[in-house]
Amino acid sequence: MAHGTPSTLDEMPEYLRLVRGGRPPSDELVAEMRENYGAIGGRSPLTEITEAQADALRARIGPEIPVAVGMRNWRPFIKDALAQLAAAGVTRVIGIPMAPQFSTLSVQKYMDAATAALPAGVAFEPVRSFHAHPMLLQAFAEELYEPDRLKKPELGLIPVTQVESYHGMIFGTWSKEVPPLTEFLGDMGWYLDTLVARTPGGAEMLGTPQVWEVDANWKFAVDNFTGDPFHLPTAHGSIYQLGLLPPDPMAGNNGYAIDAGNGHQLLLSTAAEEKMQYYGLPPEVRVHMEQDADPVRRELIKNSFFNVGTVFPNLSFLQIEIKSQLDSPPTAFLNFRLWEPIGPTKTRVWSWVMVDKEMSAEFKKRSYVTYVRTFGPSGIYEQDDMENWEECTRVNSGKVAQSHDLHHGMGLHGKPSTDYTGRGTAWWGTFTEHTALAYYREWKKWIDQPAPWAGE
Numbered sequence: 001m002a003h004g005t006p007s008t009l010d011e012m013p014e015y016l017r018l019v020r021g022g023r024p025p026s027d028e029l030v031a032e033m034r035e036n037y038g039a040i041g042g043r044s045p046l047t048e049i050t051e052a053q054a055d056a057l058r059a060r061i062g063p064e065i066p067v068a069v070g071m072r073n074w075r076p077f078i079k080d081a082l083a084q085l086a087a088a089g090v091t092r093v094i095g096i097p098m099a100p101q102f103s104t105l106s107v108q109k110y111m112d113a114a115t116a117a118l119p120a121g122v123a124f125e126p127v128r129s130f131h132a133h134p135m136l137l138q139a140f141a142e143e144l145y146e147p148d149r150l151k152k153p154e155l156g157l158i159p160v161t162q163v164e165s166y167h168g169m170i171f172g173t174w175s176k177e178v179p180p181l182t183e184f185l186g187d188m189g190w191y192l193d194t195l196v197a198r199t200p201g202g203a204e205m206l207g208t209p210q211v212w213e214v215d216a217n218w219k220f221a222v223d224n225f226t227g228d229p230f231h232l233p234t235a236h237g238s239i240y241q242l243g244l245l246p247p248d249p250m251a252g253n254n255g256y257a258i259d260a261g262n263g264h265q266l267l268l269s270t271a272a273e274e275k276m277q278y279y280g281l282p283p284e285v286r287v288h289m290e291q292d293a294d295p296v297r298r299e300l301i302k303n304s305f306f307n308v309g310t311v312f313p314n315l316s317f318l319q320i321e322i323k324s325q326l327d328s329p330p331t332a333f334l335n336f337r338l339w340e341p342i343g344p345t346k347t348r349v350w351s352w353v354m355v356d357k358e359m360s361a362e363f364k365k366r367s368y369v370t371y372v373r374t375f376g377p378s379g380i381y382e383q384d385d386m387e388n389w390e391e392c393t394r395v396n397s398g399k400v401a402q403s404h405d406l407h408h409g410m411g412l413h414g415k416p417s418t419d420y421t422g423r424g425t426a427w428w429g430t431f432t433e434h435t436a437l438a439y440y441r442e443w444k445k446w447i448d449q450p451a452p453w454a455g456e
């Protein structure tokens, strides 16, 4: 279906009368339109183009399905096309406008003309629009290129060549060469299991992820999550003053900083009393952790109450038991973070709260609320940390900061713990930069070497 156009200039008065809904045109209008049509050779190619489209459609769908051209304002008229189809035994007509976008001034009027002239026993199904049909968009795109310039098989999205799930968390990579996920995780998997696979039901995500942006490089976040508990008494000094953290600023030093290999880092803080054991998790989760088939891990996690770390390069986690208000008990929650780099000094944070399926509904809710009040984007800890990352980013870009080196040597005189029984290399005392430096060493490898996973 299309608008219709006169075959000769002689037909102009009658054509214009039909276009004007039956009102005869003035002589001036007829003269003007004849002049316009004269400028394009005396006639419009619309009818030929529409007939050619019909021929192409016939060739595509075969002789079984009749195709007819109908114009609203000139021969062949829509009513004649419908009569022709009905005479051929057609009972269902699909009306396709030769304009992809809907308009009340064109397409609606073609549809109205067809409905008004519909023979008895024939159903009419108009296509209102197809401007966003993928094949039309593709056709337009192809028009913009010379045929041999657009080699589509060589273009398109970059395929994710390896996709693997780790207890329901899905990881993908573009590289065909990097090792499989479990091999890449290595010893980090041994620790991750104490977070997402510590009960038969496993972990589940609570609610939707919270997403926000921070004006800092994504490695600021990683640095914070490779284990820097020494920032607590300073960056979160106001929380100490509120009495929400233990008064001894060195209390956070009790635990292990662990380099789990392949760039993965974490720290495990030691439980000072029994109720803090097993990350301070409720009995319905503890009962399963007490039955961990790995006796070394069972003993290690029994004595741990805080676990923070990063799966190289940009997936971090925080398992913490914390007070969110003066009058509420400390509550454990598990938070996973993805640091999405969206610029040299801009990071999008994706933050998920995970709970164990076996947890009571009441504990799950308390866990979520505690996260929101502390480490959600409006949380009392998160507000401090975001301000620090952004302010450090601003200061570090200044002339004075750029002309001095930063000192990264805290705790480096310490030797790896010889009595540590867990996986990886561990140092006693978490106030150290061993893990952060191990992370940056791995990152440098990935920048410098063509195949960093293959070793030095």
Ligand SMILES: [Fe+2]
Pocket (backbone or CB within 6 Å): 231, 235, 236, 381, 384, 385
């Ligand atoms: Fe912090």
